[in-house]
Amino acid sequence: MRVIRRPISTLAVLAGAALALAAAYLSLAELHGSRAAAASQAQQFAISGKLEQGGWIRGHVPDGTVSVSLDGQQIDVTRDGRFFAAFDRDAGASATLAARMADGSMVSQSLAIAARGWNIEHVNLARHNGAPSEAFMARRRPELAQINAARAVHADSDGWNQDWIWPVKGRISGRFGSQRIYKGVPGSYHSGLDIATGESGTPFVAPADGVVVLAAEAPFTLEGHLLIIDHGNGLNSAFLHASKLVVKVGDVVHQGQYIGNIGMTGSATGPHLHWSIKWRDARLDPLLFVGPMQ
Numbered sequence: 114m115r116v117i118r119r120p121i122s123t124l125a126v127l128a129g130a131a132l133a134l135a136a137a138y139l140s141l142a143e144l145h146g147s148r149a150a151a152a153s154q155a156q157q158f159a160i161s162g163k164l165e166q167g168g169w170i171r172g173h174v175p176d177g178t179v180s181v182s183l184d185g186q187q188i189d190v191t192r193d194g195r196f197f198a199a200f201d202r203d204a205g206a207s208a209t210l211a212a213r214m215a216d217g218s219m220v221s222q223s224l225a226i227a228a229r230g231w232n233i234e235h236v237n238l239a240r241h242n243g244a245p246s247e248a249f250m251a252r253r254r255p256e257l258a259q260i261n262a263a264r265a266v267h268a269d270s271d272g273w274n275q276d277w278i279w280p281v282k283g284r285i286s287g288r289f290g291s292q293r294i295y296k297g298v299p300g301s302y303h304s305g306l307d308i309a310t311g312e313s314g315t316p317f318v319a320p321a322d323g324v325v326v327l328a329a330e331a332p333f334t335l336e337g338h339l340l341i342i343d344h345g346n347g348l349n350s351a352f353l354h355a356s357k358l359v360v361k362v363g364d365v366v367h368q369g370q371y372i373g374n375i376g377m378t379g380s381a382t383g384p385h386l387h388w389s390i391k392w393r394d395a396r397l398d399p400l401l402f403v404g405p406m407q
């Protein structure tokens with residue numbers, strides 16, 4: 114089997130140089146901007162996104178691709194060659210995209226994943242005391258079963274391929290990835306982005322198209338009125354602590370559609386929207402999907 118390694122920048126330069134020789138009347142800079150990119154695109158991955166921990170990429174596979182993997186894990190590819198992949202909060206410094214071609218050869222591309230400076234706080238307190246009570250677990254088990262069942266649903270949606278919008282605008286009151294270390298013992302990190310508007314009842318909207326896979330009518334012990342939306346391709350959003358949900362399981366929702374109201378149901382010290390995003394098992398930073406709040 115033939116393995117071709119193509120670091121993207123080197124290839125672009127080589128392709129640019131080759132074309133410059135063939136067409137000496139055009140400057141190399143012009144070629145870089147247009148012809149080089151077009152000429153090399155078909156034989157390699159074309160990707161855009163956020164190559165960092167908690168980030169994501171979207172792109173096109175090389176022409177003639179039969180299947181694609183990220184670090185050996187199979188990735189779904191649409192009929193027209195589009196794909197999505199993402200990098201967990203604790204992802205390593207590099208990842209490898211590999212496409213198997215119809216003739217059996219491989220095209221692989223190494224991705225550098227930038228490390229993030231997570232907000233880590235050391236506190237001189239013992240981590241909470243002991244295992245949860247049996248009474249708590251009796252309530253918790255069926256909730257976890259519902260969450261796991263919802264995440265196992267693979268809805269048909271193109272939300273993963275859209276430019277996302279903020280579900281609500283307000284003060285960022287908690288960042289994804291933040292973590293406390295209790296006398297040397299790490300607590301679990303904050304799995305989402307908290308947005309507060311200073312009151313309960315503020316409406317929030319779907320950041321992208323999707324299908325509702327969980328809408329807790331009775332508040333869950335920790336998440337309260339929990340809403341999970343599947344955006345297709347293994348990508349989903351969860352919204353916690355709502356005071357009200359206005360959609361139900363199976364509903365198709367569109368980007369910008371009103372889906373619920375902010376609250377403090379479940380375990381919350383004040384009204385806010387906790388928004389978390391997962392791709393398969395990877396936990397992602399919502400900030401990297403929407404950018405700065407305008």
Ligand SMILES: [Zn+2]
Binds near residue numbers: 303305387388
């Ligand atoms: Zn939160």
